[in-house]
Amino acid sequence: MTQIRNDLRNIAIIAHVDHGKTTLVDGMLKQTKVFREGAKTEERILDSNALERERGITILSKNTAITWNDIKINVVDTPGHSDFGGEVERVLNMVDGALLLIDAVEGPMPQTRFVLRKALELGLRVIVVINKVDRPHARVEEVLNETFDLFIELGATDEQAYFPVVYAIGLDAVAGYEADNLAEDLTPLFETILKEVPPPEIEPDAPARLLVTTLEYDNYKGQLGIGRLRSGTLTRGMPVVRITPNGERHSGKLDYLFTHHNLTKQDVDVVHAGDIVAFGGLPELGISDTIAHPDVTEPLPAIRVEEPTVRMTFGVNTSPFAGREGRAGWGTSRRLRERLYNEVRHNVALRVSEGESSERFIVSGRGELHLGILIETMRREGYEFEVSKPEVIYHEDPATGQMMEPVEEVHIEVADDSSGIVFEMMGSRKGKMLNMRNQHGTTYLTYLAPTRFLLGFQPQFLRATSGMGQFHSLFYDYEPVIKELPPQRSFGSLVAMEMGTATGYALSHLQARGTFFIDAGVEVYEGMVIGEHIRSEDLDVNLTKSKGLTAVRTKNYADEVRVKAARTMSLDDWIEFMADDELLEVTPESLRLRKRILNAEKRIKDRKGKEKMLSS
Structure with missing residues (x-):
């Protein structure tokens, strides 16, 4: 028998990237007295990941909970970029409603369409928040009409299309029912959430069932699973069964049980249906696993996400500098395989398969940014590896x-x-x-x-x-498939001819050949790409040549060697610049581009062999 749990609301905040989700959550947290008076807080509190702060985007979904008028509101902050749509698709399974933030100038944007479609398919009650109404050129009425058109276009039901609207300035943490008459705080937003988002329907007397939607790792408690308890009650220490999506059953016990409160997890002994729960103690967990009372035989429906569209090859670093900069022992194929397959367990939009050899793995994701964030994360953890140019999946x-x-x-x-x-x-x-x-x-x-x-x-x-x-x-x-080829890189690569240290003398004589990616004093190896050639073909250059010493003193002997500053390349820049016959060497300290075949003579033979095959 189902009941309504009126003391709880579960909502997600969804929007296009940079429309102000995380900033609005900051205001909600501060106004519900999460922090003591005068406490110093950072902006974008939930963007705790270093990469999120650097790039100014949300990458991982976050859970928090606030209390307003004695009603607990579980809030899930979601990514706005479609490359991280797997995060959105997972967490929307835990909530009953969503706040859809829309910029008052930009209006509905592409990721707005993506996240809204997912929310409507799940039948969620959507509250539209038109944010940043104080911006110059704000188009409040037009944006509202465009949003309504988008709801209709995406197949919203009559009830979903009749959505409540709140106007807000997230940065100032104020909201109102009219764009030109905002309250002094976010009270109108909280009131709308409590009024419009349905409380969870629960089956308190049925056996406990929970679908794992997020995984976390704690240094002391190990792997933690997060999900919404659909029915029944969970207690600390109770025996449970873990049912995988394909029906495998594994017995275990709940050693830890938490609920979210403000920015922390609270240890609890009992959790009731409807709440979002974190738990630990099971030796293995995976997204879409069902955690249930031992009497339960059928798993809950698994989370389905859209297929990846882009892939790259990750492999063991094979450059002459391999093993110099990564953590000791972290550059092996065993370590790399373990790390990539562990990523798949919680990054549901990612796919990993074995490559052409035991040291290579094909990693498929939603886009270049999705894969780029994985590369940067592994690099910061201490891994050393090489990656290929991205390619689409047909x-x-x-x-x-x-x-x-x-x-x-x-x-x-x-x-x-x-x-x-x-x-x-x-x-x-x-x-x-x-x-x-x-x-x-x-x-x-x-x-x-x-x-x-x-x-x-x-x-x-x-x-x-x-x-x-x-x-x-x-x-x-x-x-x-279109038969034509994409626009190719119009400039070739400058490639080092031999191992050694680049000298200012050599660079000064070669700078007319193109733009350098390195400065004097940097170690190079044969086959390493050190710059961009001014012509379309590659050019092998000697960077280690130095001025010959003689006893002759000339007027210009002491003239300074002037070399243009090297071009600074980010990970995104390297991925864009990389050619099909090149690999990117990734270490915690460096990013180096290199040819797949390091030896110049072998590269020429390989190219001629391919040309001969094509002509025949």
Whole structure:
């Protein structure tokens, strides 16, 4: 028999990236007296991950809980970037409602469409929060109409389309029922949550059942699982069964039991149905596992996520500098395999499979950013490895046998005077324009373009628009493969000919050949890419040459050797620059690009052999 639990609400905060989710949560936490008076707090409290703070985006979903008028509100902050859509798809299973934040100037954006579609499919009650209403050029009425149109377009029911609206300034932590009449705090938002989000329906007398939606690791308690208790009661120390999605049963015991309160987990002895629970004590856990009373025989429906569209090859570092900079013993294939397969257990949008050898693994994800964050995370943990250039994943249409490739829906926001270069760049990438509008000196463009043609496009786009353009893409569908090849890199690589230390003398004589990625005094090895050639072909150069010593003194002997500063390359820049015959060496201290075949003579033979095969 089902009951209503009126003392609890479970909500998620969903939005397009940078529309203010995490900042609004900051205000909610502060106004519910989570912190003592005068306590110093950081901005974006829930973005605790170092990478999240550096990039200014939410990568991992976070759980917190606040209390308002004696009612507990479990809040889940979700990522806004579609590359981390797996996080969104997982956590929406735990909640009954969602706050959809929309920027009062930008309106509904591509990731707004993505997260809203997921919420509507699950039948969640959605509260629309039009945020940043104090911005210049705020389009409150237009944005509200565009949001309603989006609900209808995504197939919202009549009840879902009749959504409540709250207006807010997240940075000031104020909200109201009218855009020009905001309260002094977030009270209207809290009141709307309590009124509109349905309390959880529970079966208190049924056997306990919980679906694992998030995994965490604690240095003292080991692996922790998080999920919403669907029915029954869990108590500390009780025996449970873990049922995997394919029906395997494993017995265990709950050694630890927590609920969320403010920013911490509280140790509890008993948890009742409807609450979001963290637990530990089981030797193994996986996303979509069902934790239940031993009497339960059937698992809960597993979480389904969309398939990856991009893949890279991760492998053991094979460069001459291997083993110098990573943690001792962390560069082996065993360590790499263990780390990647552990990632799959909680990163549900990721796929890992064995590569062409025991030292290589194919890692598939939602996009370049999704894979790039994994690379950066492993690098900071102390791993040393090498990765290949990203490539798209093709599908075969079962009905026609035709090869299909992923296509992205691209949304671009750029100043009017930069729109010409964007038209040209998207045209060369087979983009089909769907929509264009101009407003307040800004051009908004919508395209469909093959994912294959967009790999490495974002850094080029930012350079072309002087860093002022906004580029967002969202998986659209699979379409027949286009025969043409994507635009190739127009410049070749400068490649070191031998191992040694780069000298200022050699660099000064070679700088007319291109742009360097290294400075004098840096160690190099044969086959290492040290710069960008001014021509389309690669060029092998000697960087270790030094000035010969003679007894002759000349007037210019003491002249300074002037070398242009090296170009600083980030991980994203390296991934964009990398050619098909190159690998990126990743260590905790360095990122080095290298040729797959280090020896120059062998590279020439390999290239000629491939050309001969193609001609025959």
